[in-house]
Amino acid sequence: MRNWFSDSISARAAVIVVLSLAATSVLGQAPAYRAPRTADGKPDVNGIWQALNSANWDVQGHAAAIGPAPLLGAVFAKPPGLGVVEGEEIPYLPAAAAKKKENQANWVMRDPEVKCYLPGVPRATYLPYPFQIVQSQKVITIAYEYAGAVRVINMEAPTKAPAESWMGWSNGHWEGDTLVVDVTSQNENTWFDRAGNFHSDALHVVERYTPRSAETLNYEAIIEDPKVFSRPWKIGMPLYRRVEKNARLLEFRCVEFAEEVLYGHLRKKPGN
Amino acid sequence: MSHRVIASTAALAAVVVVLLLAQAPVVGQAPSPTAKAPTAGKVWTPPRTPGGEPDLQGIWGNGTLTPFERPKGLGTKEFYTDQEFAELARRVRQGDVGEEGNLGAAAGQTLRYDLSLYGFDLTKARFASNKRTSLIVGPDGVVPPMLPEAIKRNADRAAKNKGHEFDGYENRPLQERCILMGQERLPMIPPVNDNNLLQITQAPGSVAMLHETNHHTRVIPTDGRPHISQNIRQWQGDSVGRWEGNTLVVDTTNFTALTANFRGSSEKLHLVERFTRVSDDTIIYQFTVEDPTTWAKPWTAEIPMTKSEGPIYEWACHEGNTMISTILRGARVAEEDAAHKTAK
Numbered sequence: 001m002r003n004w005f006s007d008s009i010s011a012r013a014a015v016i017v018v019l020s021l022a023a024t025s026v027l028g029q030a031p032a033y034r035a036p037r038t039a040d041g042k043p044d045v046n047g048i049w050q051a052l053n054s055a056n057w058d059v060q061g062h063a064a065a066i067g068p069a070p071l072l073g074a075v076f077a078k079p080p081g082l083g084v085v086e087g088e089e090i091p092y093l094p095a096a097a098a099k100k101k102e103n104q105a106n107w108v109m110r111d112p113e114v115k116c117y118l119p120g121v122p123r124a125t126y127l128p129y130p131f132q133i134v135q136s137q138k139v140i141t142i143a144y145e146y147a148g149a150v151r152v153i154n155m156e157a158p159t160k161a162p163a164e165s166w167m168g169w170s171n172g173h174w175e176g177d178t179l180v181v182d183v184t185s186q187n188e189n190t191w192f193d194r195a196g197n198f199h200s201d202a203l204h205v206v207e208r209y210t211p212r213s214a215e216t217l218n219y220e221a222i223i224e225d226p227k228v229f230s231r232p233w234k235i236g237m238p239l240y241r242r243v244e245k246n247a248r249l250l251e252f253r254c255v256e257f258a259e260e261v262l263y264g265h266l267r268k269k270p271g272n
Numbered sequence: 273m274s275h276r277v278i279a280s281t282a283a284l285a286a287v288v289v290v291l292l293l294a295q296a297p298v299v300g301q302a303p304s305p306t307a308k309a310p311t312a313g314k315v316w317t318p319p320r321t322p323g324g325e326p327d328l329q330g331i332w333g334n335g336t337l338t339p340f341e342r343p344k345g346l347g348t349k350e351f352y353t354d355q356e357f358a359e360l361a362r363r364v365r366q367g368d369v370g371e372e373g374n375l376g377a378a379a380g381q382t383l384r385y386d387l388s389l390y391g392f393d394l395t396k397a398r399f400a401s402n403k404r405t406s407l408i409v410g411p412d413g414v415v416p417p418m419l420p421e422a423i424k425r426n427a428d429r430a431a432k433n434k435g436h437e438f439d440g441y442e443n444r445p446l447q448e449r450c451i452l453m454g455q456e457r458l459p460m461i462p463p464v465n466d467n468n469l470l471q472i473t474q475a476p477g478s479v480a481m482l483h484e485t486n487h488h489t490r491v492i493p494t495d496g497r498p499h500i501s502q503n504i505r506q507w508q509g510d511s512v513g514r515w516e517g518n519t520l521v522v523d524t525t526n527f528t529a530l531t532a533n534f535r536g537s538s539e540k541l542h543l544v545e546r547f548t549r550v551s552d553d554t555i556i557y558q559f560t561v562e563d564p565t566t567w568a569k570p571w572t573a574e575i576p577m578t579k580s581e582g583p584i585y586e587w588a589c590h591e592g593n594t595m596i597s598t599i600l601r602g603a604r605v606a607e608e609d610a611a612h613k614t615a616k
Contacts, residue, residue: 039322039476046475099502115593118487134473134480136329137322141473141480150482150489152471152584165586177561189591220368251506255451257589259441266600267440268607 020128035177037210038135043177045209046135048249049217051126056113058195059235061088068108084126086234087151088199096228103196112196114260116254118149118166120190121183122203122235123220130242133209140172140179145249150263153181161185164201179209192223200227215241318518318549320452323476331471331584332577334462334557337364337399341571342406342413351412352403355376360399399555399560400576407462407573409558415571418536422566426536438603439597446531450589452507455485458524459534459543459559462575469584470577472547479513479520484584492522499525505539507531520547537563553579 035043054062061083067076092100103110113119119127129145140153153172161169161184168186172179183205193196203225210218216240224232342349352360406413411525418426436443446452454468460483462468469484477495480489492513500510502525510526522545529539546558555577562570 039324047478085378118588119587132478132480134478135473135493136473136475138329139471139473141471141482141489143480143482143491147485150487150490152473152482159583162583163585166588166591167586246500248493248497248500250500251508253451253507255449258590259449259596263441263596263600266597266604267456268438268603 020221022087026149033177033212036214039136042135042174043179044135044213045113045133045140045179045211045217048130048132048237048247048258050130050242051128051237053080053084053126053237055084055126055235056123056128056193058089059084059193059197060195060245061179062195084235084237086236089233091096091230091233092211093228096198100158100196103198104190107194107196110196112190113194114258116147116258117162118147119144120166120186121151121170122207122223123190124151124167124208125219125221125239126237129179129252130247130249143249145252147252147254156191158182168203168205177210177262179207179217181207181209187192196247199223199225202227209239215243217241296304314477316551321474323474324550325474325476325515326520327474328472328479328520328547328555329474331469331580331582332555333464333468333575333580334460334470335398335468336407336462336575338404339372339405340407340461341415342408346405346413348411349411350411351407352399352405354403357403358401366401398578401578402556402576403576404574407576408570416567416569419566419568422536422538425538425584426532427563429532438600441600444596444599446507448599450486450593452531453486453589456483456488456508456509456533458508459545459573460557460575461573462486469580471582471584482584484587486589487587494520499523502526505529509541509543520546521545522547534561535566537561539565540565 016122035045038044038046040246047067057078058081058097062078064080065078067078069076069184090100096268108114113123113127124131124142124144124146127146131142131144132245134141134143136155138156140155142153145152149167149171151167153170155172158171158173159169164185164187166187167187168183170181170183170200184203186199186201186203186205187197188201188203205224206222208218208220210220212218218236219239220234221234222232222234300381315459321327321329322445395538400407408414433443441449449452455461455463461469467485471480471482471484473480473482477493479492479494481490481492488508490508490511492511494513494515496514497512502508505526505528507528507530509524509528511522513520513522515521522543524543524545527533527537527539527541533539533541534543541561541563544560548556548558550556556574557577558572558574560570560572561567
């Protein structure tokens with residue numbers, strides 16, 4: 001039992017290594033770019049960044065479609081997207097594939113984004129809102145505009161999560177120009193997108209942030225969850241710097257926009 | 273979770289009141305001649321970041337037993353003497369009988385909570401290390417009286433909600449709704465000993481301040497960029513910072529008219545905060561607020577923040593909020609019951 005377990009872990013580790021190597025060749029097409037350094041000599045990934053794709057609608061490739069509010073016409077239609085999953089397919093186990101379909105059919109009822117819940121990783125990265133990396137030596141703080149979500153990445157010796165959480169537990173280190181972040185202990189309540197793609201509490205994400213030009217980063221995340229997927233899989237996308245002169249994160253405290261969905265049915269009825 | 277957190281906040285608020293009431297006589301009993309302002313006159317060079325800025329980084333707690341406003345019996349006395357302060361600390365450590373008795377009664381009867389579950393330990397509570405008699409500085413030691421227009425503004429807001437408190441979620445307090453909770457609000461006013469952590473991360477051009485409470489995070493630009501347009505109003509305003517010597521000065525405007533912001537102030541609230549590291553384990557947090565629609569003059573408070581061990585746990589209030597739906601459902605059931613009785 002014990003052997004099988006450790007074998008399976010090292011097998012998965014091996015797959016991750018292979019995927020990582022493959023990733024370098026796919027997304028590292030830009031000629032080797034050397035990022036500017038911080039005062040302590042690390043690649044500088046400070047700044048306000050944002051994804052520019054429709055992965056939050058569906059991490060897989062998708063055609064444009066009618067939106068959830070048909071009366072609003074083109075305004076809230078679903079935009080098309082090429083997809084960010086390497087190899088296109090998400091390797092769901094059979095039961096999980098069925099649940100994904102069910103999630104998709106009940107999207108508005110089930111998507112934690114509709115309720116303004118914390119987004120988890122990696123979804124936080126490609127929500128259609130900017131996020132800011134504040135890079136220090138012992139920690140790197142990432143603040144997200146959406147729901148005021150935040151993570152503090154430990155850059156010292158890796159530590160174990162004290163508890164499960166929505167945003168998980170992040171240990172980071174540098175590999176050359178790449179910031180590698182290992183994320184564990186996320187709860188099972190977050191999703192990957194508005195298409196019902198989901199995970200369990202066994203989710204393990206390894207993120208890689210690599211500067212590819214002064215204004216762009218390559219972002220990759222290897223996603224592993226033996227309760228839901230038959231093997232690790234990977235997403236990748238560029239992130240763009242918000243270069244506006246006065247750029248900053250604004251408040252998107254979306255609780256107040258989700259309360260009607262959550263509590264509107266409990267409002268006092270007229271005449272009572 | 274949020275239910276417990278909110279309940280615990282309310283419980284602790286009550287405890288604070290009890291402690292402060294208990295404290296006044298204790299304070300009066302400890303006269304001593306050698307008063308000293310501990311933050312003045314000491315030269316200490318703070319550590320620097322690799323980028324050369326004063327290093328304020330780490331996790332800091334601002335919990336304190338020192339009252340916001342000065343107890344009446346102390347008049348214009350701003351500082352305790354070393355001897356007075358030592359005596360206060362000794363009594364707290366030993367769990368002064370009077371205080372403990374009050375706390376016990378509060379915990380057992382009024383509050384119905386086992387406060388130890390919330391990490392409340394009187395022997396770990398402390399008076400502010402700056403030895404101030406109140407967090408508000410100056411001879412008055414109290415909040416200036418509110419201007420008549422501000423009294424009216426706040427009364428009108430309360431009157432508008434009166435009788436509708438249970439109509440819908442929008443009638444409930446922001447804290448219950450997990451939109452804006454006590455210890456995440458600006459300026460930062462300390463509780464006694466929980467929900468009081470702040471994690472500071474610095475990078476060239478920006479400082480991130482993560483509040484334990486409700487994971488509120490301010491990323492403050494320090495590269496000279498101006499405030500956002502005055503047309504953009506936010507719950508927590510808009511903060512810009514700059515370094516003045518060893519002090520981080522943070523200027524916040526753009527507050528909203530949707531809530532009373534800080535102590536009944538309007539959207540005209542202007543907040544200036546100063547963070548100065550005065551020793552390895554202490555940052556002095558000083559703030560000045562002005563709002564010509566609320567107070568006749570600006571006023572200032574000073575609160576020491578003490579280095580604390582991490583980590584800060586995630587505070588997911590909204591995600592676990594069952595309070596709003598429970599309260600509203602209860603109100604609807606009560607209305608239906610009343611309607612049935614009337615029908616009979």
